[in-house]
Amino acid sequence: MLAALLAASEAFAAAGPKEAVSAVAILVYHRFSDTDDDSMTVRVATFEAHVRFLRERGYQIVPLRRIVAWLREPGATLPAKSVALTVDDGHESVYERLLPIAQREQLPITLFVYPSAISNASYALTWEQLRAMHATGLFDVQSHTWWHPNFNVERRRQSPAEFERFATTQLQHSRELIESKVGGHVDMLAWPFGVYDDVMRIASKLGYVAAFTLKARRLDRSSPLLALPRFLMVEDVTPRILARLLGEPDAPSVPATEAHP
């Protein structure tokens, strides 16, 4: 009798948090502007409309780490409707356009940057800007590899041993640079071009706890930690389309936007 009760309560506890969570998703942005500059740019007004829509529909914008903890720790809980915001590549518009909105709206945001561009490429953020954003307590700065290679191309070009060393350096050096120049702990990774495959093994060996793709789907507790899906946000993603992506029950049926990874 007692054993049966315990088994039932354990089953309930295991099912409880899982069933309570109805929609968990990660969004990924790249660049911000007043105008629709290119396929990877989202207008500031569109981003603000996304945030407004999420709040009106009862979503909580949570730090990405909170979703990762929910995936990794059986006892961890998450609001029923949770969305995390991420921004890849470290474009200068993240400081100029996104930072003021993040501060005004108190938005937790994870930045995935590749250090070879930082304080180097004309379009990129500087280490000083990254430190300033990190100091707000809103921004988590994480790895997008060292110089954003296409692992599929490099794998074809190199011997297996060379590729192993190459990928290891890409994942390791990126983390070392971000930790030493910005601070914080780097254990999350966004796959350049969404390419991961066998490189996941190296990420795991190096102690990365979560890595993110560009696969357009929501998460559940069975999502693979080193290939977690994210919805690519482009200018065409209106709140109506966002509603549909997130599986809102009354979302009108509209065609999904084309993805441009």
Ligand SMILES: [Zn+2]
């Ligand atoms: Zn990228």
